[in-house]
Structure formats: C-alpha cells, structure tokens
Amino acid sequence: MEIQSVGVVGAGQMGNGIAQVCAMAGLSVVLTDVSSKALEKAQATIVNSLARLVKKGQLSDPDAVLSRIVFSNEMADLAAVDIAIEAATERLEIKIDILRQLSALVRPEAIIASNTSSISLTVLAAQVSQPQRAIGMHFMNPVPVMKLVEGIRGLETSDETFDTVAAVSEKMGKVFVRANDVPGFAVNRILMPMINEAVYALYEGVASVKDIDQAMKLGTNQPMGPLELAGFIGLDTCLAIMEVLHDGLGDTKYRPCP
Numbered sequence: 001m002e003i004q005s006v007g008v009v010g011a012g013q014m015g016n017g018i019a020q021v022c023a024m025a026g027l028s029v030v031l032t033d034v035s036s037k038a039l040e041k042a043q044a045t046i047v048n049s050l051a052r053l054v055k056k057g058q059l060s061d062p063d064a065v066l067s068r069i070v071f072s073n074e075m076a077d078l079a080a081v082d083i084a085i086e087a088a089t090e091r092l093e094i095k096i097d098i099l100r101q102l103s104a105l106v107r108p109e110a111i112i113a114s115n116t117s118s119i120s121l122t123v124l125a126a127q128v129s130q131p132q133r134a135i136g137m138h139f140m141n142p143v144p145v146m147k148l149v150e151g152i153r154g155l156e157t158s159d160e161t162f163d164t165v166a167a168v169s170e171k172m173g174k175v176f177v178r179a180n181d182v183p184g185f186a187v188n189r190i191l192m193p194m195i196n197e198a199v200y201a202l203y204e205g206v207a208s209v210k211d212i213d214q215a216m217k218l219g220t221n222q223p224m225g226p227l228e229l230a231g232f233i234g235l236d237t238c239l240a241i242m243e244v245l246h247d248g249l250g251d252t253k254y255r256p257c258p
C-alpha cells in the first residue's frame with residue numbers, strides 16, 4: 001500500500017510536527033486533538049515553522065502545505081485515512097482508549113501507528129482488531145528538524161506494515177531505524193538514563209544546572225545539555241518514560257530521581 005492520507009491524534013509538540021512533515025511530503029493530513037486550544041496552538045506553530053523554512057529558502061509555497069492539513073476536534077474525521085498516528089500524552093490509559101477508538105473507526109487495512117516514547121507496542125497493538133497493522137513510529141523532537149524515525153514492531157506487526165511505514169518515513173525525508181519492543185526501545189533506553197543521571201547529579205549537588213549542561217555540551221560534544229533537553233522534551237514525558245523503564249525492566253538502575 002502507498003500511503004496518501006494521514007490522521008494524527010494529539011496536536012501537541014510532536015503531533016503538530018508530524019502533521020507538518022506529512023503535509024510537506026505531499027500527503028493529506030487530518031490533525032485532531034480533544035483540546036481546541038491545542039489545535040489553535042498547533043496551527044500557529046506550523047504557520048511559524050513554515051515561514052521560517054521560506055525565509056531560509058527551503059520552502060516556496062507554505063500555503064500549499066497548509067492547505068493539505070485539516071484541523072479537527074472530531075476523531076471521526078480520520079475514518080478514511082491510510083494511516084493513523086497516535087501522538088497523544090504518554091499515558092497508557094489514554095493511548096489504549098485512542099487505539100481502541102481508531103481500531104473501530106479506520107478501514108481494516110489502514111495502519112495504526114503510535115508515537116509512544118516507551119510503552120510496549122505489543123500491549124498497544126493488542127487494542128487493535130488486526131494487530132499485524134499496528135506499529136511504533138517514534139519521531140524525534142522537533143519533528144521537522146530531526147532526521148530519525150525509530151520503527152518498533154509489536155509481536156504481531158506484519159512485514160507489510162513495517163515496510164509501508166519505512167517507505168512513508170523515507171518519503172518525509174527521515175531515516176528509519178528498526179528497534180525491538182523492549183521498554184524505551186533503542187533511543188530512550190539510552191537517552192533517558194543519561195537525563196535521569198543528570199537530574200541525580202543536580203539532586204546530589206555534583207554541579208549546578210548551568211555547569212552540568214555546559215560540561216556535557218563541551219565535554220561530550222552534545223548540542224544541548226541533558227537538563228535543557230529534559231525541559232525541551234517535557235519533564236512529565238521524561239518521568240513517564242523512566243517509570244516505564246523501571247517497571248518494565250525491573251532493575252533499580254532505572255529508578256527515577258525523586
């Protein structure tokens with residue numbers, strides 16, 4: 001199947017970025033959220049982001065991109081999409097509810113993806129009527145800038161689903177990397193313990209916020225210090241991911257900093 005239309009559930013910092021890169025790749029997009037405020041903010045963020053790309057000479061027709069995105073409060077508007085990407089808050093009960101609704105709503109051959117940072121794809125796929133069409137599609141933040149999409153297979157994800165999602169990710173200009181369904185997958189299994197350790201270093205008085213970030217930027221050639229990155233990701237999301245690592249791997253080394 002070649003993907004031509006995309007539905008995105010959750011118009012927060014990830015959802016609006018995903019909608020933007022999909023529309024820039026020529027796909028038609030429906031972006032939904034339960035919050036009208038989030039949708040308004042998403043639209044403003046996309047308009048500003050497209051204007052920046054025009055200024056840099058990387059985009060000529062922002063109106064054409066914007067015209068491919070429908071902003072809606074109704075998840076029902078996703079009924080005809082080829083792929084639905086869930087990008088709502090990182091809480092298991094919210095994602096389970098959305099995936100069950102999507103499963104009943106979209107066509108049986110449509111792919112159902114989740115942008116979860118850490119939650120088991122097998123658990124999420126089990127909410128979908130044909131779990132072979134469910135997959136993890138983990139974009140990085142900010143989506144228009146970051147090149148990676150981490151693809152995660154649930155136990156029953158089919159090769160066809162995986163290949164279709166790899167192809168549409170590449171159409172968006174992304175590099176698709178495969179990871180297995182273990183808590184945190186590859187990126188957050190490695191990144192979040194580092195961020196958590198930076199929070200512990202602060203908590204134990206090893207160094208100040210400024211010095212921890214400066215040391216890691218200059219000492220390990222990272223573009224942003226781990227504490228600044230944590231704020232950028234969202235501390236609620238960072239804590240939710242550490243709790244998934246701690247519970248799922250059962251090892252005290254993943255204990256979130258108090």
Ligand code: NAD
Binds near residue numbers: 118140
């Ligand atoms: P966010 O808080 O900016 O946005 C979440 C949005 O989901 C909000 O607008 C909220 O109104 C909406 N929402 C909540 N319940 C909903 C529902 N039932 N139906 C529709 N919309 C609903 O969060 P975010 O940073 O965009 O994170 C979204 C997802 O992306 C999470 O799973 C997160 O783990 C993942 N993610 C985040 C990052 C990051 O750096 N922040 C990176 C990769 C993946």
